[in-house]
Amino acid sequence: MSKKRVYTFGNGKAEGKADMRNLLGGKGANLAEMNLIGVPVPPGFTITTEVCTEYNQLGRDQVVALLKPEVEAAIANVEQLTGTKFGDAKNPLLVSVRSGARASMPGMMDTILNLGLNDEAVEGIAAKSGNAWFAWDSYRRFVQMYGDVVLGLKPETKEDIDPFEEIMEERKHAKGIELDTEFTVDDLKDLVKRFKAAVKKQTGKDFPTCAWEQLWGAVMAVFDSWTNPRANYYRRLNNIPDEWGTAVNVQAMVFGNMGETSATGVAFTRDAATGEDVFNGEYLINAQGEDVVAGTRTPQNINVVGSRIWAEFQGVSEEERKSRYPSLEETMPELYKELDAVQQKLEEHYKDMQDMEFTIQSGKLWILQTRSGKRTAAAMVKIAMDLLREGKIDEKTALLRLEPNKLDELLHPVFDSIAVRSAKVLAKGLPASPGAATGQIVFFADEAAKFPQSILVRIETSPEDLEGMNIARGILTARGGMTSHAAVVARGMGKCCVSGAGGVKVDYRARTMTIEGKVYKEGEWISLNGSTGEVYEGEVLTRKPDMSGDFGLIMDLAAKFTKMDVRTNADSPKDAQIAKEFGAKGIGLCRTEHMFFEGHRIKAIREMILASTVDGRKRALNKLLPYQREDFEGIFEAMAGYGVTIRLLDPPLHEFVPHQLATQRELAEEMGVSVDVIKAKVDSLEEFNPMLGHRGCRLGNTFPEITEMQTRAIIEAALNLKAKGIDARPEIMVPLIGTVKEFDMQAGIIRGTANKVFEERGDKIDYLLGTMIEIPRAALTADLVAAEADFFSFGTNDLTQMTFGYSRDDIGTFLPIYLDKGILKHDPFQVLDQEGVGQLVQMGTQKGRSVKPDLKVGICGEHGGEPSSVKFCHRVGMNYVSCSPYRVPIARLAAAQAAIE
Structure with a gap:
C-alpha cells in the first residue's frame, strides 16, 4: 500500500486530527480538528511534512509526480464542496497556499493567496460576485505575492527596491492617494498589467496563467521557504530541528475584501501580553489577512473595551473612535457574538490560549487557523496558573506548558518608577510587548549590533528583520497594531515593543525619525515602555522586577515534582x-x-607569584589568608x-601579573626590586597554550x-x-x-x-x-x-x-x-x-x-x-x-x- 501524502478536510469531515501535528504540521492538524468539532473552516487539504523531506532529497519533478494523483483528487473534493471549478474561467475555485510546521513559526515561511486567477478568471469572479473592484484587487494581490514568493522578485537586501511596491507608490503619488482601498477598478487593472510587465522584465517569462502550473509553483515555493534565511535563524533561535520540514495547506479562498460586509482579523482568547482572561484582537473591513499583520493599515479592535483602551493610548476622543475606528462588536454585532462563541469553544477544547485568524465574507464567519498563541513570559505564567485554578489542566500540565528559557524575561529590569516619572514622553504607541528597554536608535535590522544597546526603529517590521529584532533591546514601529509582525514576534522573544506609534515619522535614507518636528538621528538614545506604549527621550534608569505572585507558585510547583x-x-x-x-x-x-583581584589582594597574590622561595610564597599567602577566610564566611x-x-x-598565574610597563614599574617600587626582575618573572610565566598549561x-x-x-x-x-x-x-x-x-x-x-x-x-x-x-x-x-x-x-x-x-x-x-x-x-x-x-x-x-x-x-x-x-x-x-x-x-x-x- 502506497504512503498517504495528502489529507483532506471540509464540511465537518477530516482525514486528520489534532494529535497528528508531526505529520500534518500544527496548522493542518488544527484545521482538521476544527472540522471535527464543528467550527466553520473553508475546505482544503494538507500535504504532509514528510513530503518536504522527500522534496529536499528527490527534487521538484519527482515530488510532483508522487503527489499528482492525490492532489488532483483533493482539489476535486474542494470543487465538489464549494460548487466551483479549479482553472475555470466563469466559476473559478481560488485557493490559498500556506506553510505549517509542527512548531509555530509565525511569518517565517511563505504564503500565497488568491491562487487560480488569470485574465479570464478575474472577469468570471467579477461577474459572479457583482464586485469588479474586489476581483481586480484580489488579482493585483495574487500577482504581487506570486511574483515575490514563487518567481523570486522579493528584494534580498534593504538597498533593493520591490518593483511591485515601487509601481504602487508611483500610482498613489500620481493620484494623490494614500491607501490601497482608494484605488479605482481602472487603477487596479493598470497595476496588474504593470506588475506582469515587471515579471516579464525580471524573469524573461510571462506570468503563468494555468491554475495547475500556479499551484505546483506555490507548493514548491512553500517547501523552499523552510530553508530561507529567516526560517533557518528562527529554528536556531527556538531549537526547532531542520529535519522536521513543513506541511503545505491548500484551502478554498474566502474573501475579506468583498466590500463593507466583509472583514479579516486576528484574535486571542486571552491577552498575549498580560495573560488576562480577556478576548481581544484586531480586524479590518474590506481587507485580506496579510493587511492586518503587515501593518500597512492600522487595524481596529474587535470589541468595545479594547477599542476604548486603544483610543485612550492614541489620544482619540470617544466620538471620533465610534465614527472612525468602531469595533467589530459595534459594526457587526451578530458576527462578533458568533466569533466570541467560537473562541470560547476553541479554548475549552484545546485547554490553552488560542491565536485565531478569521475572515468574514459577505456576512459569513470563517476560521482560517487556530494555534496555541505566542505569549510573553508574564502571560505564560499567568495563563498556566489561571487554567490550573479553573480546573482545566492539572499541575503537571501547567508545568509542561511553560518554556523554561522564557522565565528569563521575568528576571530582567523594568523602569525605575521615580526615573520614569521625570522622563520626557516623546510619543505614544501600542503596548505590544511589555518590559523596559533603553538604547541607541538604529533603523536597519542588519545594523542592530552597531551599538552595545540598540532600539530598532522601523516603519513596520517584516520577517527579514528577525535577527536584528533579536539583537536589539527593544523595537519601535510607526505602523501596525497589537497583532502586527513586530508585536507577535517581540512577544514570542520576550522583547519590549511599542507598535503603531503614529506620531513617529521615519526617514530611512536620512537615518532619522521625526516626532512633532524634532529630528532624532541614528545613535541617539531613547527608551521604550512596552507596558504603557510610551516612548521616552534619552536613557531611563531601570530596576529589578518583582518575583512574587504566580511566579512564586510556579517555583513551588517545580519543587514539588x-x-x-x-x-x-x-x-x-x-x-x-x-x-x-x-x-x-x-x-x-x-x-x-x-x-584575588580586589585591592590589597592582587598585591599579595602577585607577591606570592614573584617570590623565589617557599618561605617567600608562604609570607605572601599569609596576607591572603584573612581575606579568603572572610569571603568564605x-x-x-x-x-x-x-x-x-x-x-x-x-x-x-600569568592572569594575575601586570603586563603593562607602567603597572610593572608600580609593582617593582612596592616590592623594592628592579623593573627588570618583574619583567623577567612575567615573561617566564608566558605559555604557548596557557589553558593546557600550568x-x-x-x-x-x-x-x-x-x-x-x-x-x-x-x-x-x-x-x-x-x-x-x-x-x-x-x-x-x-x-x-x-x-x-x-x-x-x-x-x-x-x-x-x-x-x-x-x-x-x-x-x-x-x-x-x-x-x-x-x-x-x-x-x-x-x-x-x-x-x-x-x-x-x-x-x-x-x-x-x-x-x-x-x-x-x-x-x-x-x-x-x-x-x-x-x-x-x-x-x-x-x-x-x-x-x-x-x-x-x-x-x-x-x-x-x-x-x-x-x-x-x-x-x-x-x-x-x-x-x-x-x-x-x-x-x-x-x-x-x-x-x-x-x-x-x-x-x-x-x-x-x-x-x-
Whole structure:
C-alpha cells in the first residue's frame, strides 16, 4: 500500500486530527480538528511534512509526480464542496497556499493567496460576485505575492527596491492617494498589467496563467521557504530541528475584501501580553489577512473595551473612535457574538490560549487557523496558573506548558518608577510587548549590533528583520497594531515593543525619525515602555522586577515534582543570596580566583607569584589568608544549611601579573626590586597554550603552599560559623585532574591541613573532598578517581573545549559558519553536546558509581542553566545542576519538567 501524502478536510469531515501535528504540521492538524468539532473552516487539504523531506532529497519533478494523483483528487473534493471549478474561467475555485510546521513559526515561511486567477478568471469572479473592484484587487494581490514568493522578485537586501511596491507608490503619488482601498477598478487593472510587465522584465517569462502550473509553483515555493534565511535563524533561535520540514495547506479562498460586509482579523482568547482572561484582537473591513499583520493599515479592535483602551493610548476622543475606528462588536454585532462563541469553544477544547485568524465574507464567519498563541513570559505564567485554578489542566500540565528559557524575561529590569516619572514622553504607541528597554536608535535590522544597546526603529517590521529584532533591546514601529509582525514576534522573544506609534515619522535614507518636528538621528538614545506604549527621550534608569505572585507558585510547583537539586555558581555572598532567593539549594561552583583581584589582594597574590622561595610564597599567602577566610564566611552564611563547593585556584598565574610597563614599574617600587626582575618573572610565566598549561591541580601540586592556605581559609571559616551556630557545609573541589595520582596528592595536602586546623582549634567539622571532571581522561578513568573522591562535578565548559578541540576564545571565527552550514546544530558551549561530551559525562557518572554507588554527582558549566542540558543531567541521574544566579529559576523548571516527562 502506497504512503498517504495528502489529507483532506471540509464540511465537518477530516482525514486528520489534532494529535497528528508531526505529520500534518500544527496548522493542518488544527484545521482538521476544527472540522471535527464543528467550527466553520473553508475546505482544503494538507500535504504532509514528510513530503518536504522527500522534496529536499528527490527534487521538484519527482515530488510532483508522487503527489499528482492525490492532489488532483483533493482539489476535486474542494470543487465538489464549494460548487466551483479549479482553472475555470466563469466559476473559478481560488485557493490559498500556506506553510505549517509542527512548531509555530509565525511569518517565517511563505504564503500565497488568491491562487487560480488569470485574465479570464478575474472577469468570471467579477461577474459572479457583482464586485469588479474586489476581483481586480484580489488579482493585483495574487500577482504581487506570486511574483515575490514563487518567481523570486522579493528584494534580498534593504538597498533593493520591490518593483511591485515601487509601481504602487508611483500610482498613489500620481493620484494623490494614500491607501490601497482608494484605488479605482481602472487603477487596479493598470497595476496588474504593470506588475506582469515587471515579471516579464525580471524573469524573461510571462506570468503563468494555468491554475495547475500556479499551484505546483506555490507548493514548491512553500517547501523552499523552510530553508530561507529567516526560517533557518528562527529554528536556531527556538531549537526547532531542520529535519522536521513543513506541511503545505491548500484551502478554498474566502474573501475579506468583498466590500463593507466583509472583514479579516486576528484574535486571542486571552491577552498575549498580560495573560488576562480577556478576548481581544484586531480586524479590518474590506481587507485580506496579510493587511492586518503587515501593518500597512492600522487595524481596529474587535470589541468595545479594547477599542476604548486603544483610543485612550492614541489620544482619540470617544466620538471620533465610534465614527472612525468602531469595533467589530459595534459594526457587526451578530458576527462578533458568533466569533466570541467560537473562541470560547476553541479554548475549552484545546485547554490553552488560542491565536485565531478569521475572515468574514459577505456576512459569513470563517476560521482560517487556530494555534496555541505566542505569549510573553508574564502571560505564560499567568495563563498556566489561571487554567490550573479553573480546573482545566492539572499541575503537571501547567508545568509542561511553560518554556523554561522564557522565565528569563521575568528576571530582567523594568523602569525605575521615580526615573520614569521625570522622563520626557516623546510619543505614544501600542503596548505590544511589555518590559523596559533603553538604547541607541538604529533603523536597519542588519545594523542592530552597531551599538552595545540598540532600539530598532522601523516603519513596520517584516520577517527579514528577525535577527536584528533579536539583537536589539527593544523595537519601535510607526505602523501596525497589537497583532502586527513586530508585536507577535517581540512577544514570542520576550522583547519590549511599542507598535503603531503614529506620531513617529521615519526617514530611512536620512537615518532619522521625526516626532512633532524634532529630528532624532541614528545613535541617539531613547527608551521604550512596552507596558504603557510610551516612548521616552534619552536613557531611563531601570530596576529589578518583582518575583512574587504566580511566579512564586510556579517555583513551588517545580519543587514539588523535581528530583534533582539546582545549585548556583557564585563567588560572593551577594550572588549567593540572590540565587538563594530564587530557590538555589547550595553552591555548585565558587571560583576562588575571582576573590584575588580586589585591592590589597592582587598585591599579595602577585607577591606570592614573584617570590623565589617557599618561605617567600608562604609570607605572601599569609596576607591572603584573612581575606579568603572572610569571603568564605560570608558565602557559608548566605548559603547556611546547604553544600558549598569551593574550587581551588584554577587559572594560570600569568592572569594575575601586570603586563603593562607602567603597572610593572608600580609593582617593582612596592616590592623594592628592579623593573627588570618583574619583567623577567612575567615573561617566564608566558605559555604557548596557557589553558593546557600550568593551572588547576598542577599549580597546587607544584606549589602545595597555595592549597594549604586555601584549605586553611575554608576550614577556619566553617569552624568560625559553627561557633556562631551557623550550619556551614564546605565541599572542597580539586580542579583539572587527569590522573588519580594528581587528585591523591592534592587530597593528602587538603586532609593534612584540615586535621592540623582541627587540632589547633580543638574542634571539627564535616567536609567533602571531590574533584572537577573536565579532562576527557578523568571521565575515562572515573572509577579509579571515585575510589578516593566524595563527589564529582562535571566542568562542561573545559570538557567541551577539550573534547571538540575548540578554543572557546577563538570559536567566533568559524562557529557562525558551522551553524549556518549545519555542521553543528547548536553552539556546544551553550547547549551540551549529548552525543559526544554527554557520552563522557554519562560514562564518568556510571564508572564513578560502579565503585561508589552513593557518589554525589553534579554539573557546574554554563550548561547547568540550559533546559535541554538540564534534562540530560536528570536522565543521567545527577544529584544537582549548578548555574548562574539568574538562571536558577530556568533550571528549576527544566528539572521539574524532566521529572514529569
